[in-house]
Amino acid sequence: MAGALLRVICPTENASFAAPTLFSLVPKNGSQVRGYSTVCSRLKFSTGVSAAASLSSLVANPPGSSEKKVYEVVLKQAALVKEQKKEKILDVITGNDQAESMTRGDLLNGAYNRCGEVCAEYAKTFYLGTLLMTPERRRAVWAIYVWCRRTDELVDGPNASHITPKALDRWEQKLNDLFEGRPYDMYDAALSDTVSKYPVDIQPFKDMIKGMRMDLKKSRYKNFDELYLYCYYVAGTVGLMSVPVMGIAPESKASTESVYNAALALGIANQLTNILRDVGEDARRGRIYLPQDELAQAGLSDEDIFKGKVTDKWRSFMKGQIKRARMFFDEAEKGVAELSAASRWPVWASLLLYKQILDSIEVNDYDNFTKRAYVGKAKKFASLPIAYGRALMHGSSKLAEPARS
Ligand SMILES: CC(C)=CCC/C(C)=C/CC/C(C)=C/CC/C(C)=C/[C@@H]1[C@@H](COP(=O)(O)OP(=O)(O)O)[C@]1(C)CC/C=C(\C)CC/C=C(\C)CCC=C(C)C
Numbered sequence: 537m538a539g540a541l542l543r544v545i546c547p548t549e550n551a552s553f554a555a556p557t558l559f560s561l562v563p564k565n566g567s568q569v570r571g572y573s574t575v576c577s578r579l580k581f582s583t584g585v586s587a588a589a590s591l592s593s594l595v596a597n598p599p600g601s602s603e604k605k606v607y608e609v610v611l612k613q614a615a616l617v618k619e620q621k622k623e624k625i626l627d628v629i630t631g632n633d634q635a636e637s638m639t640r641g642d643l644l645n646g647a648y649n650r651c652g653e654v655c656a657e658y659a660k661t662f663y664l665g666t667l668l669m670t671p672e673r674r675r676a677v678w679a680i681y682v683w684c685r686r687t688d689e690l691v692d693g694p695n696a697s698h699i700t701p702k703a704l705d706r707w708e709q710k711l712n713d714l715f716e717g718r719p720y721d722m723y724d725a726a727l728s729d730t731v732s733k734y735p736v737d738i739q740p741f742k743d744m745i746k747g748m749r750m751d752l753k754k755s756r757y758k759n760f761d762e763l764y765l766y767c768y769y770v771a772g773t774v775g776l777m778s779v780p781v782m783g784i785a786p787e788s789k790a791s792t793e794s795v796y797n798a799a800l801a802l803g804i805a806n807q808l809t810n811i812l813r814d815v816g817e818d819a820r821r822g823r824i825y826l827p828q829d830e831l832a833q834a835g836l837s838d839e840d841i842f843k844g845k846v847t848d849k850w851r852s853f854m855k856g857q858i859k860r861a862r863m864f865f866d867e868a869e870k871g872v873a874e875l876s877a878a879s880r881w882p883v884w885a886s887l888l889l890y891k892q893i894l895d896s897i898e899v900n901d902y903d904n905f906t907k908r909a910y911v912g913k914a915k916k917f918a919s920l921p922i923a924y925g926r927a928l929m930h931g932s933s934k935l936a937e938p939a940r941s
């Protein structure tokens with residue numbers, strides 16, 4: 537079943553690019569790029585950079601330029617949320633939010649439901665989590681999930697060996713089209729609708745494609761600054777795409793920037809964990825997603841990774857890497873309480889589940905060459921009530937309240 541679905545959702549290399557307007561139903565979203573330069577010049581990257589920089593300096597690395605670059609996107613996203621709050625009030629006054637036709641609604645429902653099916657097939661636990669969200673938010677997260685999954689499948693899926701930069705250009709053009717209300721297929725139609733309703737900017741989506749481009753041509757990372765940028769591209773972006781849809785609690789006192797920063801940190805933490813889990817698997821594909829300078833400082837070389845022997849040097853290197861990933865999780869945890877009530881539980885659940893992969897690497901005595909660290913079913917189930925408790929206790933509002941923002 538998964539294989540069949542994969543073929544369906546994996547965008548085919550040969551698909552004609554003329555992007556027929558199969559679902560040209562979505563109004564042009566003209567509200568994507570506003571307020572960016574003002575916010576940037578006012579905040580001068582200060583808050584987020586210092587948070588991320590203090591993390592990266594922990595393991596022998598000076599703060600680098602990637603964090604500044606990424607923080608610009610965070611500020612831009614945060615500015616969009618503020619803009620949309622104003623627009624919503626205007627819509628209520630003018631009645632614009634009731635202007636959708638019935639036909640469009642039916643087609644879109646079908647498209648969203650397909651996104652839900654894909655999500656349920658590929659990410660069961662996460663899908664269950666989304667069921668706790670309001671129906672509107674849930675289907676929007678599904679649409680984002682499917683686009684991310686399809687993008688990842690381009691370079692990680694069964695057709696990955698045929699993927700060229702040109703194919704990614706075509707994928708990016710489809711992205712531009714869907715943001716302008718010209719979706720290519722029904723999954724895109726769902727996302728096109730989502731981005732017209734929520735303050736989601738195109739930049740994180742483009743950046744994810746950039747990450748896939750990077751993956752096509754790069755198999756080594758000189759230092760943590762380079763790795764950080766890669767992690768932002770392929771995973772930090774997911775955090776930035778998700779927050780506008782999951783919503784910030786209306787009663788949250790935190791700055792929008794700080795919530796985006798936490799979301800970014802969760803993406804980075806997840807990706808770093810993913811990398812540490814998959815060291816052996818990646819090495820067998822000739823790839824090493826570890827900072828080369830830190831490997832050298834630990835007295836380790838690429839050869840040691842390819843040999844895959846767990847030595848004291850390797851253990852000590854891994855301890856540092858795990859510590860850094862946990863710091864990003866800690867940074868992320870600060871932001872979950874600020875999300876709208878119904879979104880906190882699924883985010884806590886996914887955070888706790890992913891973080892436990894790090895514990896599992898330790899239990900495996902740092903053998904991530906031949907053993908794949910995983911979280912067993914019992915632990916997975918145990919995490920759900922823990923996540924619920926945290927969502928209930930550390931929140932700006934009670935869980936039972938409907939999300940409003
Ligand atoms: C509630 C929740 C988790 C929402 C996010 C839903 C969403 C849109 C997920 C998309 C995930 C996806 C398909 C990304 C494509 C790139 C990719 C595969 C990244 C890796 C994920 C792990 O997937 P997997 O194990 O399948 O990877 P492999 O195929 O094995 O390589 C990543 C490691 C990163 C995923 C990143 C996130 C889920 C970011 C989550 C951040 C938030 C939801 C923000 C929360 C907000 C605050 C304030 C903390």
Ligand SMILES: [Mn+2]
Pocket residue numbers: 688692
């Ligand atoms: Mn992948």
